[in-house]
Amino acid sequence: MADVIVVMSAGRVEQIGSPWDIYHHPVNRFVASFLGTSNFLEGQIQSVENSGASDNAMAMYSVSTAFGDMAVAGVTGMQTGDKVNVVVRAEDLLVGGEAGAGRMAINCSVVSSAFDGQVVNYTLDTATGQMIGSAPGSMAPAGSGAEVTAVFDCRALWCVPVEKHGA
Incomplete structure (x- = not known):
C-alpha cells in the first residue's frame, strides 16, 4: 500500500x-x-471542548445526535451550532455489544446478516435509517427481523462538517 x-x-x-x-x-x-464502509449520523455541535489549534491536537466537540449527546473528535475549525456528520465505521458498530463508559447502545432490527468467517456483517434498521455493523463470527448470526442492540465506542468516532452546497 x-x-x-x-x-x-x-x-x-x-x-x-x-x-x-x-x-x-x-x-x-x-x-x-x-x-x-461508513455510516453517518447527522448532528450539531453543542460546544467546542478543544479547538485543536495548539500543538496539532485533535479537535474535540460535544455533538447532539438523534441517539443522544456524545463527545467526538473531528476536523479542526468547526464551531458551536455547526451541522456535522459523525462517521461511524461499520467495524465500530458492534451488534450484540454492551453499553458502558464511552459506549452508546442503540436498538435496531436486522435487515440482513451475512456470515463471513471471522465476522458476521449486518444491515440494520435504526431510528435514523439503515446502518452497517458487524459481530464476531463466533456468534450465531441474528436473522432478518430480529431485534438487537448495537453499540459504538464514541472514542472511535470522527466528525466532519456538513458540506454547504451552492456556497
Whole structure:
C-alpha cells in the first residue's frame, strides 16, 4: 500500500495523507466514504471542548445526535451550532455489544446478516435509517427481523462538517 494517498473528487484534491490518516481522520464525508464502509449520523455541535489549534491536537466537540449527546473528535475549525456528520465505521458498530463508559447502545432490527468467517456483517434498521455493523463470527448470526442492540465506542468516532452546497 502507498505511503501517501491523494484523494481527489471532480479534479479537486480533497485530502493528502497516509492511509491511516485518510481512514481515521477524513476531512469530509466524501473522503470518509473513500476507504472502508461508513455510516453517518447527522448532528450539531453543542460546544467546542478543544479547538485543536495548539500543538496539532485533535479537535474535540460535544455533538447532539438523534441517539443522544456524545463527545467526538473531528476536523479542526468547526464551531458551536455547526451541522456535522459523525462517521461511524461499520467495524465500530458492534451488534450484540454492551453499553458502558464511552459506549452508546442503540436498538435496531436486522435487515440482513451475512456470515463471513471471522465476522458476521449486518444491515440494520435504526431510528435514523439503515446502518452497517458487524459481530464476531463466533456468534450465531441474528436473522432478518430480529431485534438487537448495537453499540459504538464514541472514542472511535470522527466528525466532519456538513458540506454547504451552492456556497
